[in-house]
Amino acid sequence: MKNRPLTMTLLAILVILSFTSVGFALGQEVFWLAGFLFLLGFAIMGYGLKLKKTEA
Template identity: 60%
Template sequence: MKNINWNSILLASFVIIAFISVGFALGQEVFWLAGLFLFLGFAIMGFGISKKKKQNAH
C-alpha cells in the first residue's frame, strides 16, 4: 500500500459526488440539474477508465 495513486482517488471521489448530486437534484425536483450531474458523472468515469487503460497498456 505504499503506492497510493491520489489522482485516481480524487477522480473517483468526483464521480461519487456527481452521483450523490443526482440524488439531491432529484429530491429538489430540478430534473435538468439531475441530468447534468448524471452526464458529468459518466463523463468523469469514462475519462478515468480511458486513463487506466492507457496506463495499463504501457
Template identity: 60%
Template sequence: MNLLKNFSWNMFLLAFCVILSFSFVGFALGQQLFWLAGLFLIAGFAIMGFGLTKKRKQQNA
C-alpha cells in the first residue's frame, strides 16, 4: 500500500511557506513590528493564492 504515490513536493513546499509566513505574522506582532506583520500577512495570502491557482490549473489540465 503506497500512501505517497500522489504526493507533490511542490505543493508541500508551498503549503509549508504559507504556514511559515503566518507564523512569522505572530512573531512580528509579538515584537510589535506591525509593518512586518502586514508584510508577512500579504505574503502568506499571495503564496496561498498562487498555490490555489496552480492546483486549479493542474486539475483542469
C-alpha cells in the first residue's frame, strides 16, 4: 500500500469509534452489541498491528 499513514489513521479512527460505541451500547443495555463491538475493536486493532509488523 502506498498510502500507509492514511490507512493507519483510518484504522485508528475505526478502533476509537468501535470502543466508543461499546459505551453507548452499554448505556442502552444492549449487551450483545457491546460484546460484538468490543471484539470488533480488538480485531481491527490486531489487523493494524499486523500491517505495522509487516512494514518493518
